[in-house]
Amino acid sequence: MSNQILWDCHMHSSFSADSDTSMEDMIREAICRGLTGICFTEHLDPDYPPTPDNEIFELDLDGYRETLFRLREKYQEELQIHFGIELGLQPHLNSYFHKLLKTMPFDFVIGSSHIVHGYDPYYKEYFKGREESACYREYFESILENLHAFSEMDVYGHIDYIVRYGPNQNKYYTYERYQDILDEILRTVIARGRGIELNTGGFHYGLGEPNPCRAVIRRYRELGGEIITVGADAHGPEKIAYDFDKAAAILADCGFKYYTVFQNRKPEFVKL
Template structure:
């Protein structure tokens, strides 16, 4: 199952829904979730927003794919919703107004600044930048409930200008623990995002040690997603990621229908 797939409904994707489905079947997947972006109040006004009015056509197009590939691929209606402190009520309203199967909550902005931009790191050490990012995640997931899993927990490593070190996942461990404990206490899950294998760290997001820590603390809900924006990245490095997930103590992945979890054995 690939539970993080972007179609051309996401501005940064170059993959049609049909191309994603065909690639998923070619890769031997049984199920995918389209999880296109909603990032309300994005600071760069030169980029067209994902307008909520597009969600009607988004759902219609997913339903077309469900009919086109019936019997070949299970296709779920998902979203990746970007959280910021001042838009949480609006995010909740969107999730509650549409029949989503699956919702990823992600943090792409801290104080209106994306860690993608170098300005985020100015005047900070590596640890200080990670701390600020993790603190924002913790604050947001404590306040927001309308989601199933937290997306790419250590997203900051993807764009950090500091040299990659094998111990980066050990930065701010007490904060990471508090994030994991908050997810567990709220019945929320953790995404394993394989786009990290395309990064210099050559590790999923989050790092396997963080996945193992989530399990050690009692976490059970885990999804696997490629964060694909092009066909060649659908199911990217899934065999490697599944091995890491199993080594972390999991024998199931989680699928969602109507935002309700179902545990599926890892063969």
């Protein structure tokens, strides 16, 4: 079958605070689905604000690395397993992340915006008493703030993540409505030699679009963007490689002839 994506480069296991699935169960499911490879990208969100449900965002980084390396060896004949991280960016964390990336042998680093000026839009408090469009714009502005403070990631994660959680989700959201700021984000990413991801999480949130939406992906390509990874943002086995057939079709439609996989922080381009 053509247009097949066989690498899922954004997934979580119970090392992330918001997943309760063991790493081995995720690996077994990826093998069952016939994937060539996966990359775990556990959450590292230092200085995460207190949450309404008292979620503690901590990562046992050494335990994560040891478990992944052990399972990588165990399953090496069946699946390629890469060691990644999803950094929860905030401008004041730049030196912490800079030092971390010098010491850890990651294959792949996603930089994501989860916290906007002390709030995670995942929780309804962020939107309370405010215009949805103002909240969305503040989120996009915070991405630029993060990029100006720190740009050592390989790709910027789920650039319009916020529309998963807005009161109307993406009902009134379009690339055109926020084109000025989205173009600035894309140009900055490209100028710094970084990429973006096509995150199919938007499909399992019922948006009918990936994150970012296809119009943003098309614009990224028009502006000269070349590096694009694909991940389902799975926190459980049922979401691994979710709607990857749609992802492949979107990439092809937007002018991509390949997707990207990182190993030892270096991009490898895989034909669609």
